[in-house]
Amino acid sequence: CFSKAVGVSNSSIILDSFMRAKSHDSSHGYKALPSHGRLNGTRGDGWCAQKNNKKQWLQVDLGKIIEVCAVATQGDINGNEWVIDFKLAYSKSFDGRWQIYKDANDLEVV
Numbered sequence: 001c002f003s004k005a006v007g008v009s010n011s012s013i014i015l016d017s018f019m020r021a022k023s024h025d026s027s028h029g030y031k032a033l034p035s036h037g038r039l040n041g042t043r044g045d046g047w048c049a050q051k052n053n054k055k056q057w058l059q060v061d062l063g064k065i066i067e068v069c070a071v072a073t074q075g076d077i078n079g080n081e082w083v084i085d086f087k088l089a090y091s092k093s094f095d096g097r098w099q100i101y102k103d104a105n106d107l108e109v110v
Helices: none
Strands: 019-021 058-060
Touching: none
Parallel strands: none
Antiparallel strands: 019 058
């Protein structure tokens, strides 16, 4: 697998408009926008969903079909907030059909 990062941490490679979420929390005096959900962010106010449930999602459009070998995440650098587990879904089109990534045994990876 090609192990070079795809560039989500860099807003000149993956534009802010390429990042979407089901919701974002704006109740703390700032907007925890999807584009704040970048690795190595130093803002201290990363993306935060409006609700704390398993139906929330963060979507990143990589701009082209690319093999993803790993996903890196981090929590809020100033607080005690982070995602405990997540599923990786992918789509090769813009029709809204998402496939949950599965391992070699056809089991969803969490």
